[in-house]
Amino acid sequence: MINLSHVGLRYDGGAEVLSDVSLDIDKGSFHYLMGQSGSGKTSLMRLLYIGKLPSRGDIRFFDQDVSKANRIKRALIRQKIGVIFQDFRLINSLSVFDNIALPLRLAGLSEKDIKDEVSSIAKWIGLIDYLKSKPVFLSGGQQQRVAIARAVISKPKILLADEPTGSLDDEMGAKIMSLFEELNKKGTAVIVATHNENLVEKFPHPVLKLKKGTIV
Amino acid sequence: MAHLSKQLLPSSTFQHIGVMVFFMSFVACLCALGFLFVKDITGKWIIDIEHSLTIEIPSYSIEEEKIFDANHISKLSEKIRLALGDDPAITHLKIEKITSNNIMDDFDIPLPVFIEITLHEQRSDNTEDRLRKKIARTVPVAIVKTNEEWQSSILAVATRLKMVFSALTLCVFIVSAMIIGAIISAQLKASQKNIELFHLMGATPSKIASLFQVSILRPVLWGSAFGNTIVFLCLSKLALLYDIGFSLIDFYICVAAITVCFITLGWGVTRWVVLKSLWAMA
Numbered sequence: 001m002i003n004l005s006h007v008g009l010r011y012d013g014g015a016e017v018l019s020d021v022s023l024d025i026d027k028g029s030f031h032y033l034m035g036q037s038g039s040g041k042t043s044l045m046r047l048l049y050i051g052k053l054p055s056r057g058d059i060r061f062f063d064q065d066v067s068k069a070n071r072i073k074r075a076l077i078r079q080k081i082g083v084i085f086q087d088f089r090l091i092n093s094l095s096v097f098d099n100i101a102l103p104l105r106l107a108g109l110s111e112k113d114i115k116d117e118v119s120s121i122a123k124w125i126g127l128i129d130y131l132k133s134k135p136v137f138l139s140g141g142q143q144q145r146v147a148i149a150r151a152v153i154s155k156p157k158i159l160l161a162d163e164p165t166g167s168l169d170d171e172m173g174a175k176i177m178s179l180f181e182e183l184n185k186k187g188t189a190v191i192v193a194t195h196n197e198n199l200v201e202k203f204p205h206p207v208l209k210l211k212k213g214t215i216v
Numbered sequence: 217m218a219h220l221s222k223q224l225l226p227s228s229t230f231q232h233i234g235v236m237v238f239f240m241s242f243v244a245c246l247c248a249l250g251f252l253f254v255k256d257i258t259g260k261w262i263i264d265i266e267h268s269l270t271i272e273i274p275s276y277s278i279e280e281e282k283i284f285d286a287n288h289i290s291k292l293s294e295k296i297r298l299a300l301g302d303d304p305a306i307t308h309l310k311i312e313k314i315t316s317n318n319i320m321d322d323f324d325i326p327l328p329v330f331i332e333i334t335l336h337e338q339r340s341d342n343t344e345d346r347l348r349k350k351i352a353r354t355v356p357v358a359i360v361k362t363n364e365e366w367q368s369s370i371l372a373v374a375t376r377l378k379m380v381f382s383a384l385t386l387c388v389f390i391v392s393a394m395i396i397g398a399i400i401s402a403q404l405k406a407s408q409k410n411i412e413l414f415h416l417m418g419a420t421p422s423k424i425a426s427l428f429q430v431s432i433l434r435p436v437l438w439g440s441a442f443g444n445t446i447v448f449l450c451l452s453k454l455a456l457l458y459d460i461g462f463s464l465i466d467f468y469i470c471v472a473a474i475t476v477c478f479i480t481l482g483w484g485v486t487r488w489v490v491l492k493s494l495w496a497m498a
Contacts, residue, residue, distance in 0.1 A: 049416055072420050079418030089413050105220050106419050 082156030234435030241443030
């Protein structure tokens with residue numbers, strides 16, 4: 001599904017923040033991405049959601065080299081990736097409903113289908129009473145849940161989550177991890193970047209450890 | 217698409233474009249009006265002068281360095297009338313004396329006499345040359361010119377005026393394009409985070425550009441419609457009161473063309489600016 005081969009990344013000609021990273025992410029796999037601050041987790045995630053192209057090496061998504069793919073092909077690949085950002089990246093001018101519905105609207109679904117899908121996931125994630133609210137009026141945990149709902153609503157083939165349970169209590173954290181495992185069982189490849197050792201112990205999956213920009 | 221567009225760009229975002237298009241459209245309409253007016257006037261002149269020749273019997277001979285008296289000028293004009301009166305190529309001959317006694321009171325200098333000749337529509341090609349030679353033989357001091365030659369300077373001014381109106385219209389569109397480009401660029405910077413999010417969710421640059429295009433469609437349409445309507449209403453009122461000369465249909469076509477130009481311009485500039493800006497993204 002995703003193949004990284006001797007990938008390096010540097011920003012604006014600076015030093016390499018990722019060097020010689022090679023890994024394969026298969027369909028239905030579940031990985032944690034761990035490492036200390038500055039180890040390159042965010043940069044690797046950026047490459048995985050095609051927010052950046054590698055400075056060297058190859059990245060292939062669904063057997064397509066992203067560096068050589070044109071912008072339309074890259075956009076089509078991105079549509080298959082759900083991302084939960086650490087800073088949530090919600091649009092504050094939009095309601096919770098519209099934030100969650102964004103990927104479906106981009107995919108061109110009808111408003112009726114969007115309403116059904118959003119209501120269903122909002123009920124599950126405990127946001128049904130907040131659909132008309134603006135994200136700024138929600139707590140950190142609620143905002144995180146909106147970000148999660150937005151990432152999973154389009155049933156992506158790859159789910160990338162950067163500290164997805166950071167602002168959640170244990171109960172909600174466990175519920176979110178169960179959702180990820182449920183999606184994973186349906187074939188979605190999940191990569192969770194986290195510092196939380198307890199989470200890894202409670203929901204054990206292979207761990208990719210990053211140290212100074214290299215997988216160890 | 218409209219829903220997404222509203223989410224990326226709130227409705228108030230491009231009201232400046234609407235106001236700008238309103239003014240620019242108003243100016244473009246006035247330019248079009250000026251162009252049509254000049255075109256109509258010159259068109260009428262050209263139709264009127266196509267079949268005419270004018271003979272001037274001057275009151276002063278440069279070669280002989282002498283002033284003719286009024287009687288002499290009268291005799292010369294009569295001579296020409298007799299020489300040309302029975303020419304089959306001439307349908308009408310009119311001698312126009314400037315004053316009753318053809319003498320200016322203050323300086324006692326006679327004024328020239330003008331003889332206007334209307335030529336037959338189905339004349340041969342060399343008629344004008346033949347008549348010029350005939351007049352030169354009869355009255356050598358007479359000056360013969362076609363009305364086109366007489367009015368060449370004013371026709372040149374009219375042509376220049378038409379060019380000025382066209383250039384002004386072009387300037388209006390160029391300035392509008394620059395302003396739209398600047399507003400879109402500013403909006404791109406303001407919406408940078410949202411655009412990046414849309415981009416990461418799989419929106420193609422073309423799709424993001426089309427969201428901007430949908431957003432500017434309404435202000436451009438409204439601005440253009442208001443600007444044109446004001447000129448249109450004023451002109452319709454004028455047309456009821458006076459004979460404005462040209463067909464209102466021509467003006468309607470111009471108004472429609474200006475609106476279409478503004479929409480095309482808005483869409484084109486928006487697409488270009490957005491795609492150019494998104495080019496930097498992965």
